Amino acid sequence: MTHPLSRFANPSLRRRAQVLLLGALMACSGVAAAATRVIVLDSAEAQLTLIDPTTHKVVDTQPTGKEPHHLMITPDRSSLIVANSVSNSLLFIDPRTGQLQRRMEGVDDPYQLGFSPDHRWFVTAALRLNRVDVYRYDGHTMALAKRIPIGKTPSHLNFSSDGKTVFVTLQDSGELAAIDLATQTIAWRMPVGNAPAGLWMTPGDKYLLVGMTGEDDVAVVDWHKRQVVKRIPTGRGAHNFRSLDDGRHVAASNRVSNTISIIDYVALTKTRDITGLLPGPDDMELTADKRYLWVTFRFARHVGVIDMSNYTLVDTIRVGRSPHGIYFADRAPVLGPNPD
Amino acid sequence: MINEIINHLEDGIAALQTLLYVDAVQPLLFRLGLMGYDEDTYDALYWVIVGVLQIVVMYALLRPLEALIPAEPWRDRRETRVDVIYTWIAKLGVFNIAFFFLLQPVFDHLQSLMAIHNVPNIELDALWPGVTDQPLASFLIYLVVLDFAGYWYHRWQHRFGVWWELHAVHHSQRQMSLWSDDRNHVLDTVIQAAFFAGLSLFIGVEPGQYVMLTAVGNLLQSVQHVNARLPFGPVLERVLVSPAFHRRHHAIGYGHEGTRYGCNFGVLLPWWDMLFGTASWNATLEPTGIRDQLAPPAGGQRSYGEGWWSQQTYAIARIVERLR
Numbered sequence: 001m002t003h004p005l006s007r008f009a010n011p012s013l014r015r016r017a018q019v020l021l022l023g024a025l026m027a028c029s030g031v032a033a034a035a036t037r038v039i040v041l042d043s044a045e046a047q048l049t050l051i052d053p054t055t056h057k058v059v060d061t062q063p064t065g066k067e068p069h070h071l072m073i074t075p076d077r078s079s080l081i082v083a084n085s086v087s088n089s090l091l092f093i094d095p096r097t098g099q100l101q102r103r104m105e106g107v108d109d110p111y112q113l114g115f116s117p118d119h120r121w122f123v124t125a126a127l128r129l130n131r132v133d134v135y136r137y138d139g140h141t142m143a144l145a146k147r148i149p150i151g152k153t154p155s156h157l158n159f160s161s162d163g164k165t166v167f168v169t170l171q172d173s174g175e176l177a178a179i180d181l182a183t184q185t186i187a188w189r190m191p192v193g194n195a196p197a198g199l200w201m202t203p204g205d206k207y208l209l210v211g212m213t214g215e216d217d218v219a220v221v222d223w224h225k226r227q228v229v230k231r232i233p234t235g236r237g238a239h240n241f242r243s244l245d246d247g248r249h250v251a252a253s254n255r256v257s258n259t260i261s262i263i264d265y266v267a268l269t270k271t272r273d274i275t276g277l278l279p280g281p282d283d284m285e286l287t288a289d290k291r292y293l294w295v296t297f298r299f300a301r302h303v304g305v306i307d308m309s310n311y312t313l314v315d316t317i318r319v320g321r322s323p324h325g326i327y328f329a330d331r332a333p334v335l336g337p338n339p340d
Numbered sequence: 341m342i343n344e345i346i347n348h349l350e351d352g353i354a355a356l357q358t359l360l361y362v363d364a365v366q367p368l369l370f371r372l373g374l375m376g377y378d379e380d381t382y383d384a385l386y387w388v389i390v391g392v393l394q395i396v397v398m399y400a401l402l403r404p405l406e407a408l409i410p411a412e413p414w415r416d417r418r419e420t421r422v423d424v425i426y427t428w429i430a431k432l433g434v435f436n437i438a439f440f441f442l443l444q445p446v447f448d449h450l451q452s453l454m455a456i457h458n459v460p461n462i463e464l465d466a467l468w469p470g471v472t473d474q475p476l477a478s479f480l481i482y483l484v485v486l487d488f489a490g491y492w493y494h495r496w497q498h499r500f501g502v503w504w505e506l507h508a509v510h511h512s513q514r515q516m517s518l519w520s521d522d523r524n525h526v527l528d529t530v531i532q533a534a535f536f537a538g539l540s541l542f543i544g545v546e547p548g549q550y551v552m553l554t555a556v557g558n559l560l561q562s563v564q565h566v567n568a569r570l571p572f573g574p575v576l577e578r579v580l581v582s583p584a585f586h587r588r589h590h591a592i593g594y595g596h597e598g599t600r601y602g603c604n605f606g607v608l609l610p611w612w613d614m615l616f617g618t619a620s621w622n623a624t625l626e627p628t629g630i631r632d633q634l635a636p637p638a639g640g641q642r643s644y645g646e647g648w649w650s651q652q653t654y655a656i657a658r659i660v661e662r663l664r
């Protein structure tokens with residue numbers, strides 16, 4: 001039977017077979033740790049899905065809390081934090097296996113989360129509550145420093161390399177805001193356009209790239225001067241980023257065009273689009289060998305695997321409703337100071 | 341086998357949801373500059389599709405029963421026609437969804453203020469982590485809590501005169517059928533939606549689960565109003581409100597009579613009627629409607645309206661008359 005979403009994509013069976021064969025060989029040779037899983041947050045089903053990274057089969061699901069959207073590795077890499085935005089809680093899970101370690105209650109609407117590069121601060125964006133909460137972090141515990149009411153629907157976070165400033169996109173206010181972490185006060189706010197979402201810092205803290213979900217571009221912000229200096233046309237619904245760890249490029253998902261754009265962050269230009277995807281490409285993760293880019297398809301209940309050697313979708317895996325955050329331990333490094 | 345069927349059904353709904361969203365809804369949101377509602381709208385579309393399917397399933401299952409084993413024989417089904425309109429409006433969850441999202445910012449703001457001022461928040465499914473936050477467990481907890489509130493809400497609809505005039509739109513139906521449940525005054529629907537959405541937010545029901553609770557509640561209430569002999573038996577009818585139990589509530593002179601007395605107010609569960617002494621298990625078939633509608637000398641042959649508009653406006657006129 002033809003897959004109902006097949007008109008959106010045409011993964012080659014041969015490539016799929018290659019992936020499976022490679023996976024089987026890796027598994028037999030003991031290259032891959034047996035229990036390592038791809039962890040996907042099914043935001044509309046209060047669960048996470050665990051996928052075998054070699055066979056691409058769903059092996060388990062685990063309950064989370066309500067509306068888990070984003071996840072973040074702890075600085076010591078001992079835990080992966082799953083943020084349950086509607087349940088007001090954080091789950092600490094094993095970053096390799098996805099098994100629950102502990103639960104932390106009383107964190108209001110943690111939609112997005114991140115640690116400052118100096119690991120002194122833990123910050124959550126409360127999208128529903130129009131607030132950013134700043135916690136002091138001592139390597140083990142988080143102690144609330146301040147709850148900061150801010151513009152409408154704070155959605156994504158990023159930091160300056162010195163850990164002094166956290167930047168926040170305000171989706172419904174159409175703004176970018178900067179918060180001084182030492183004083184926990186709003187340093188400035190500036191308009192950037194319709195529905196800003198993902199944030200990505202270029203090397204040397206020169207520019208902030210902002211995914212404009214209500215538009216068809218990525219805004220380049222000189223945050224020192226608080227100016228939008230360029231708009232890189234990518235695709236409609238530009239949303240989130242993943243560095244490709246090649247010293248030159250970052251991937252940007254376009255949630256309305258259903259494409260992923262590759263941006264040259266030195267020249268500040270788009271170099272290509274990855275097309276033939278399922279609807280709603282959102283969060284992405286890159287394998288350690290930089291060969292495969294995994295992506296959640298928010299509006300298609302699937303996760304996709306893209307072969308970056310030829311920019312082709314080679315596999316799709318059915319998960320739960322509204323898959324959002326994705327992570328696996330064996331991944332390519334994230335270019336700092338971008339959230340890890 | 342059952343899992344396979346459910347999976348196929350889920351896949352079908354998901355594919356339809358994606359196609360409708362990607363081809364129709366999302367381009368519109370983008371053009372109107374409303375991409376801030378991107379994710380919520382996609383998730384809500386799922387339940388709109390479920391609502392349409394619900395009507396299809398309800399009709400396919402219950403309509404043959406009404407034809408084959410009617411509780412009341414009718415010459416025609418003329419009076420049920422207007423109820424079909426009510427059903428389409430309500431089953432699509434238009435009011436509930438709208439009010440949930442309209443109320444949500446207000447409640448979110450309250451929640452934020454409560455956190456800032458260290459006022460504890462209620463979240464029922466967090467009572468026993470690992471158990472009460474399982475989807476099925478939390479669903480059942482919320483179902484029982486909301487149904488308890490629904491029992492008292494329904495009693496008050498019969499207790500307070502002005503409120504009764506709104507609720508009388510529902511009780512003026514003299515041909516109870518699978519379509520009758522959603523025949524309500526718009527104002528009553530608004531109050532009801534605000535009441536239950538507010539309560540749901542207060543006790544921590546998430547939006548998706550709230551719509552699911554509404555969908556399950558709607559389906560069970562359609563069964564309760566069906567014009568068919570569906571014996572639940574002595575055990576099941578004490579677990580769920582049966583058509584016979586609810587028909588007694590609609591019976592002239594027995595189940596309700598303005599603000600004076602009544603029985604069987606339970607919405608989904610008869611437990612509260614049993615607990616508070618308002619249950620009647622008498623299954624004798626009686627005419628349904630309001631005494632006022634009967635010809636003299638039993639009643640005043642009052643009209644409660646034939647069409648949707650007259651039923652809505654007559655209710656307001658009755659309230660004005662009552663308040664004079």
